[in-house]
Amino acid sequence: MNDMLRLVEPLIPALRRYARALVRDHAAADDLVQDCLERAVIHWEQRRSDNPRPWLFAILHNLAINQFRRATSRGVHVAIDETNEDTFGQEAEQEHKVMYRDVMAKLARLPHDQRAVLLLVGVEDLSYADAAKVLGVPIGTVMSRLARARERLHQELEGTADDQNSNIVQLRNKT
Amino acid sequence: MSNRPITEDDLHAFVDRALEPEREAEVSAYLEKHADVAERIAAYADERNLLRSALLPIAEEPLPPQLNLARMLESPRRRPSSLRWAIAAMLMLSIGGLGGWVIRGATQAPAGGLSALAQEASASYKVYASDRARPVELRDSTELVQWVSNRLHQPVKLPDLTKSGYRFMGGRVVPTEHGPAGMFMYDDDRGDRLVVLTRPMTTDQNGPMAPLSGGDVAGFSWADGGMGYSLVGPSAAETLRPIANEIRKQVQTI
Secondary structure (H helix, E strand, C coil): CHHHHHHHHHHHHHHHHHHHHHHCCHHHHHHHHHHHHHHHHHHHHHCCCCCHHHHHHHHHHHHHHHHHHHHHHCCCCCCCCCCCHHHCCCCCCHHHHHHHHHHHHHHCCCCHHHHHHHHHHHHCCCCHHHHHHHHCCCHHHHHHHHHHHHHHHHHHHHCCCCCCCHHHCCCCCCC | CCCCCCCHHHHHHHHCCCCCHHHHHHHHHHHHHCHHHHHHHHHHHHHHHHHHHHHHHHHHCCCCHHHCHHHHHHCCCCCCHHHHHHHHHHHHHHHHHHHHHHHHHHHHCCCCCHHHHHHHHHHHHHHHHCCCCCCCCECCHHHHHHHHHHHHCCCCCCCCCHHHCCEEEEEEEEEECCEEEEEEEEECCCCCEEEEEEEECCCCCCEEEEEEEECCEEEEEEEECCEEEEEEECCCHHHHHHHHHHHHHHHCCC
8 A cells, every 4th residue: 555655645736736626615625635535545456557647537526526416416506606715825926816816717617527628638737548538538529628628718718708609619720 | 741631639739738749840830821720729828827827826735634645544444465356356357247247156155245245235125215105114313223233233333325415214124044134225316215234244244345236226235344234226336336435434433
């Protein structure tokens, strides 16, 4: 189990970041990570690949998705739009803070499958193949979701997003 | 230079710096000639960086005590290494030929073992969970725990599955070939029911979590410190696994 500590401990900050960006709520995110680590301890010997990174992200992602589903099926309001003040480091300059808060608020407006792929690929640096494993979808789906997610976030930040249609916008080269 | 057309996938891989150098050069050349695409791709790259910078401080925060992995590993739930191999072997077998292996296990396993427990739990599930009129004998949890503990001659813990979306309905003492067992029943908002069966184990006193899947029910069985547990439900094994882990965590005496 020493190898587990050695391999998994350095990944905890990234797992926390992913959970927090996905569910937004500080305490709920840490609970998810704790749950994820406990499961990882129990199932450490059952993992199939040498690289625990996608495996851990997959456990965490599934826990988060189950939580979303439960929240939806019970009609519980999940306050994903509330930006947590202490999400951002104190040292960040005021101007940056405003931009950071803005991008997080806009990110929260994306459907959670688009948010997940943006975070896994763009922030956590998972390969497309590993992101596909985490999300349980083919690579082609990762790519199309990533394209939709980037365009949607771009429109949100530009203030041109149309609430009705922005998540089904078609990407086309205008050449 | 290849003549392969530039795809939308190439453009995103360019943003993520995931292209082979040669292809990256081709995309760069393409972007130089197509200002509107270049503008969009540059915006994606900027926004990617913005998101990374916004989230960086979270990964630099000190970890809270609840995420202390070393402490989680210290908790005395480690199994002897031979057992770990047994888990691995069992998993490989179950992936290989689940149905056949479970049936074989059930007929050849020593009497009273985990596979017997799994069969008893399935039987209880089939009889009681389908009973719309009187699925449980007792609905009062305190009374039920006392009844089961008395009949099993040891303190029994009632798992709380609220977090997994299941409410406690009630339970009863049920007969098995290996003596009385406690049956607890839960349901969710859709009316799907789960059954947890527990009894003292004569063999397999400490057994790793093993899947059970025959016909229309799925579940997991395991044993800790002489007590066996089996969770049975209608849904796919993968959705039951986290619930089984949760129960195992809760009932662990240590």
